[in-house]
Amino acid sequence: MPGATAFPGPIGNAVEIATERYAAILGASPSKGARSPVLWNAAFKAAGIDAVMHPMDVTAGDLPALVAVLKADPRFVGGAVAVPHKQALVPLLDRVEPEAARIGAVNAIYRDGGALVGANTDGAGALSQIEELVGGGHALRTRRALVLGLGGAGLAVAAFLAGRVTELTVANRTRATAETVAGRLGAMVADWPVGADVLSKIDLLVNATTIGHAAGPEGSPVAEADLAALPASAAVYDVIYQPDVTPLLAMASARGLATRNGLGMNLDQAVIAFGKAVPGALEMDAVRAAMRAA
Structure with missing residues (x-):
């Protein structure tokens, strides 16, 4: 892929970054069928944003190193968190939203300047x-x-x-x-x-x-x-x-x-999480329409 660079973080699947920005879903094996990349990529396309969400398979032991790589890369806008890392990721972030802190788990992350912030949109979607x-x-x-x-x-x-x-x-x-x-x-x-x-x-x-x-x-x-x-x-x-x-x-x-x-929950939580990662890119109804059509 011309212009692509191999992702340097410790993940178990091959990922090449070839866009100005990118998102990721972190989990044990999201490369084996996670739906979030399909939803987010449809929204990126609808918004005219040069970005792709990549699945990143990561072990619990490699999670801290991966988070450090993502935090240091300004191209990373945020993304989703899958099992089994929703709770383990909390102490690795710069801060978490109050609701996520009360739950003790995050399913979404987004960049705020040089900081990575955790959120939980699962509950609202469900x-x-x-x-x-x-x-x-x-x-x-x-x-x-x-x-x-x-x-x-x-x-x-x-x-x-x-x-x-x-x-x-x-x-x-x-x-x-x-x-x-x-x-x-x-x-x-x-x-x-x-x-x-x-x-x-x-x-x-x-x-x-x-x-x-x-x-x-x-x-x-x-x-x-x-x-x-x-x-x-x-x-x-x-x-x-x-x-x-x-x-x-x-x-x-x-x-x-x-x-x-849980398909509707998966859609709604993704709509909310996308809005946090790329605020103002699209109205939420437009994000939902793009994701629903994916």
């Missing part, structure tokens, strides 16, 4: 989708919600649901993590894995684990027999969008429950 799923903010306030998984996305979703639902319960493989989050958000804790006794009292189930990427029964964080305990009025939301119908959503749909995957 909230708008969940409200649509259940029939609006008023309907959400009557729901008893259970969030499964408290990684970066799960923390954000739980934080945004806290105070907006009538009752919030969280569950995580590591109970100590669930107890810490529950204490911070005023939520209750359920044992992992959750069983029918818990699900019978829930009418909004949110999966924020990565389990749904697998096919078959092992791809659901909830056993089919236990899922049957959900009330007929329950809604099931899965932050995963690859596959677009996870085993959990398939089982819930078969029962006639309202369901939605």
Whole structure:
């Protein structure tokens, strides 16, 4: 590629920078199908900006060195953060927005002069989708919600649901993590894995684990027999969008429950994050239209 330079940072996939500016998504393996580059690149094109978002596969051990390289390169405008680095990235940044600090995880970064700033747009993106799923903010306030998984996305979703639902319960493989989050958000804790006794009292189930990427029964964080305990009025939301119908959503749909995957959340959080990285480049509606068409 004429004019391209190999990216000097410690990443596991090949990246060449051939534009005036660039963005990146940092994760364990975003080069294997992350959607953020497709969305951001559509927005860059619509805005007439000579920039590309690159997936950058990075290990936890190499993350500090990569952040240092990105901070030192003025061409880097910011980008997205994928699993498993949403929490580990926080202390490596110059500062984080107050909401991200409260959640303890970032899913977006942007440049402010010589500083790199962290933000969390996962929660806002998920909230708008969940409200649509259940029939609006008023309907959400009557729901008893259970969030499964408290990684970066799960923390954000739980934080945004806290105070907006009538009752919030969280569950995580590591109970100590669930107890810490529950204490911070005023939520209750359920044992992992959750069983029918818990699900019978829930009418909004949110999966924020990565389990749904697998096919078959092992791809659901909830056993089919236990899922049957959900009330007929329950809604099931899965932050995963690859596959677009996870085993959990398939089982819930078969029962006639309202369901939605994480594709809309992925779009909305990307729109917000893009606006932080290149403020004023496009109106948010134009960014959303460009990304939706991608």
